[in-house]
Amino acid sequence: xxxxxxxxxxxxxxxxxxxxxxxxxxxxxxxxxxxxxxxxxxxxxxxxxxxxxxxxxxxxxxxxxxxxxxxxxxxxxxxxxxxxxxxxxxxxxxxxxxxxxxxxxxxxxxxxxxxxxxxxxxxxxxxxxxxxxxxxxxxxxxxxxxxxxxxxxxxxxxxxxxxxxxxxxxxxxxxxxxxxxxxxxxxxxxxxxxxxxxxxxxxxxxxxxxxxxxxxxxxxxxxxxxxxxxxxxxxxxxxxxxxxxxxxxxxxxxxxxxxxxxxxxxxxxxxxxxxxxxxxxxxxxxxxxxxxxxxxxxxxxxxxxxxxxxxxxxxxxxxxxxxxxx
Amino acid sequence: xxxxxxxxxxxxxxxxxxxxxxxxxxxxxxxxxxxxxxxxxxxxxxxxxxxxxxxxxxxxxxxxxxxxxxxxxxxxxxxxxxxxxxxxxxxxxxxxxxxxxxxxxxxxxxxxxxxxxxxxxxxxxxxxxxxxxxxxxxxxxxxxxxxxxxxxxxxxxxxxxxxxxxxxxxxxxxxxxxxxxxxxxxxxxxxxxxxxxxxxxxxxxxxxxxxxxxxxxxxxxxxxxxxxxxxxxxxxxxxxxxxxxxxxxxxxxxxxxxxxxxxxxxxxxxxxxxxxxxxxxxxxxxxxxxxxxxxxxxxxxxxxxxxxxxxxxxxxxxxxxxxxxx
Numbered sequence: 001x002x003x004x005x006x007x008x009x010x011x012x013x014x015x016x017x018x019x020x021x022x023x024x025x026x027x028x029x030x031x032x033x034x035x036x037x038x039x040x041x042x043x044x045x046x047x048x049x050x051x052x053x054x055x056x057x058x059x060x061x062x063x064x065x066x067x068x069x070x071x072x073x074x075x076x077x078x079x080x081x082x083x084x085x086x087x088x089x090x091x092x093x094x095x096x097x098x099x100x101x102x103x104x105x106x107x108x109x110x111x112x113x114x115x116x117x118x119x120x121x122x123x124x125x126x127x128x129x130x131x132x133x134x135x136x137x138x139x140x141x142x143x144x145x146x147x148x149x150x151x152x153x154x155x156x157x158x159x160x161x162x163x164x165x166x167x168x169x170x171x172x173x174x175x176x177x178x179x180x181x182x183x184x185x186x187x188x189x190x191x192x193x194x195x196x197x198x199x200x201x202x203x204x205x206x207x208x209x210x211x212x213x214x215x216x217x218x219x220x221x222x223x224x225x226x227x228x229x230x231x232x233x234x235x236x237x238x239x240x241x242x243x244x245x246x247x248x249x250x251x252x253x254x255x256x257x258x259x260x261x262x263x264x265x266x267x268x269x270x271x272x273x274x275x276x277x278x279x280x281x282x283x284x285x286x287x288x289x290x291x292x293x294x295x296x297x298x299x300x301x302x303x304x305x306x307x308x309x310x311x312x313x314x315x316x317x318x319x320x321x322x323x324x325x326x
Numbered sequence: 327x328x329x330x331x332x333x334x335x336x337x338x339x340x341x342x343x344x345x346x347x348x349x350x351x352x353x354x355x356x357x358x359x360x361x362x363x364x365x366x367x368x369x370x371x372x373x374x375x376x377x378x379x380x381x382x383x384x385x386x387x388x389x390x391x392x393x394x395x396x397x398x399x400x401x402x403x404x405x406x407x408x409x410x411x412x413x414x415x416x417x418x419x420x421x422x423x424x425x426x427x428x429x430x431x432x433x434x435x436x437x438x439x440x441x442x443x444x445x446x447x448x449x450x451x452x453x454x455x456x457x458x459x460x461x462x463x464x465x466x467x468x469x470x471x472x473x474x475x476x477x478x479x480x481x482x483x484x485x486x487x488x489x490x491x492x493x494x495x496x497x498x499x500x501x502x503x504x505x506x507x508x509x510x511x512x513x514x515x516x517x518x519x520x521x522x523x524x525x526x527x528x529x530x531x532x533x534x535x536x537x538x539x540x541x542x543x544x545x546x547x548x549x550x551x552x553x554x555x556x557x558x559x560x561x562x563x564x565x566x567x568x569x570x571x572x573x574x575x576x577x578x579x580x581x582x583x584x585x586x587x588x589x590x591x592x593x594x595x596x597x598x599x600x601x602x603x604x605x606x607x608x609x610x611x612x613x614x615x616x617x618x619x620x621x622x623x624x625x626x627x628x629x630x631x632x633x634x635x636x637x638x639x640x641x642x643x644x645x646x647x648x649x650x651x652x
Contacts, residue, residue, distance in 0.1 A: 118473075142452075155441065
């Protein structure tokens with residue numbers, strides 16, 4: 001099932017754990033309401049890159065408590081938090097497809113997707129609640145607060161260009177906090193040395209930032225007709241991202257480019273023109289450099305960990321995150 | 327703030343606890359995203375009857391651990407679960423007003439209401455997570471599963487008349503499970519005798535059923551122009567309730583009445599006609615009798631508790647629930 005992904009060494013070390021996780025995810029809907037069972041089967045029938053659980057399992061290996069059942073519980077819990085937030089985000093974004101798979105709101109309805117998301121969050125918390133460390137449970141809830149804060153900022157923001165700092169704050173809430181929770185939470189739960197827990201937290205935050213910046217870059221590069229690729233979605237939604245912020249900074253007539261970027265209801269020709277303008281400004285390249293800088297900071301944090309195969313795997317993940325093409 | 331409510335003795339015993347709870351609820355949005363802070367202030371600015379927290383505080387008094395901070399935590403947590411589920415239900419039902427107050431989806435938007443609900447659920451779980459008994463945390467999550475199951479049944483159900491048993495199963499999930507959690511969870515947390523915990527659970531389930539049946543009756547009685555009263559909402563939504571089920575059972579041409587009840591898009595004249603037909607059939611009266619039977623079962627469960635002022639207060643709540651007019 002992960003055969004379609006680049007099988008770097010980083011999956012190899014945790015293959016068994018990922019299989020157990022996949023079984024657990026496919027079991028989430030068992031015994032529940034038929035509509036929830038069907039939606040769960042739909043959601044977990046074709047797992048994605050499983051980067052977050054891979055981070056949980058690798059990070060746990062820095063403590064004596066690795067390979068325990070509770071590490072799997074944490075990985076399942078955080079993957080459920082992630083999935084629940086995507087299900088709810090897809091309602092807000094009116095998204096019909098995610099990773100080539102129709103969304104829950106598209107297959108069923110917004111109402112069903114709303115309740116399915118609530119259900120998944122409840123499952124996530126129920127699992128987190130049995131973990132023996134209250135600080136890890138609190139961390140799961142804190143992660144959801146961060147996701148909500150990031151999402152509210154997107155929904156409630158006036159249509160203006162944010163600064164680079166505002167953009168980074170939003171993606172730290174929306175994306176990086178969950179990556180940090182995976183790494184830091186697993187290390188905490190496995191009773192790793194506090195210094196190693198902190199290093200893994202810094203690593204997680206930085207690869208989360210690198211991941212989201214890269215995601216935002218990928219939305220502006222590549223060709224429309226690539227398989228499973230839809231270019232310019234952020235522009236279509238009037239959602240300003242880092243390459244756009246840099247493009248506006250470079251632009252002589254900054255205000256007019258900014259206004260065109262945040263405008264609602266663009267036609268396809270306008271989106272193509274804006275993509276060309278953003279690419280020509282060097283904004284894409286500069287954003288890629290910024291992503292690599294976060295990657296470098298993540299890798300620097302790894303220096304504070306013992307030199308193990310798991311540390312090499314985490315390094316490979318950091319490289320993969322900024323070099324992936326989808 | 328509860329002055330507008332009938333101030334039966336049942337509030338008097340827990341007045342201090344309710345004040346502390348109200349302060350805590352009004353504090354929920356502090357330090358959070360401004361939109362969430364504003365929505366929280368809106369939601370908790372005019373508390374309702376506070377029946378559920380009153381049940382938490384009264385039930386806790388049957389154990390040695392009453393009046394501790396964690397009892398307030400549980401009461402706040404369950405009130406947040408309740409509020410979060412109302413905020414999400416109002417999106418599904420496209421409701422504009424609840425208890426004379428505009429809904430979050432009406433004041434802000436469906437998107438904001440979706441995220442505010444997620445936020446409130448997360449706050450509820452974060453509070454539950456610090457409670458020292460894992461079974462109580464599991465119970466909070468189980469309550470959310472039940473709410474989701476009940477809501478999914480409403481959303482995913484085909485437009486047909488349910489049986490009385492199906493109706494009771496739905497309202498047990500949607501309403502009674504939370505009442506049971508309030509009573510049973512508080513008793514558990516206060517280290518009450520297991521027999522008393524079970525008795526309070528049975529009491530909670532039964533007053534929950536009585537509450538929802540009474541709610542469904544109130545939707546069919548009274549006059550349109552009563553202050554803050556909107557009659558026939560369930561009929562307008564094609565949502566069959568117990569008085570309607572009984573009316574159809576009595577009806578000679580049962581199929582045609584059933585079809586008219588579950589039909590979508592009724593005009594006001596049709597709703598008035600249907601209300602008259604349901605009342606004339608004795609369906610309302612029979613549902614009121616069924617609610618009183620649940621009340622009687624709740625009161626019978628109280629016999630297994632020591633004869634205290636708190637037990638009298640719980641009895642008064644059971645009577646209030648079936649006799650209230652709104």
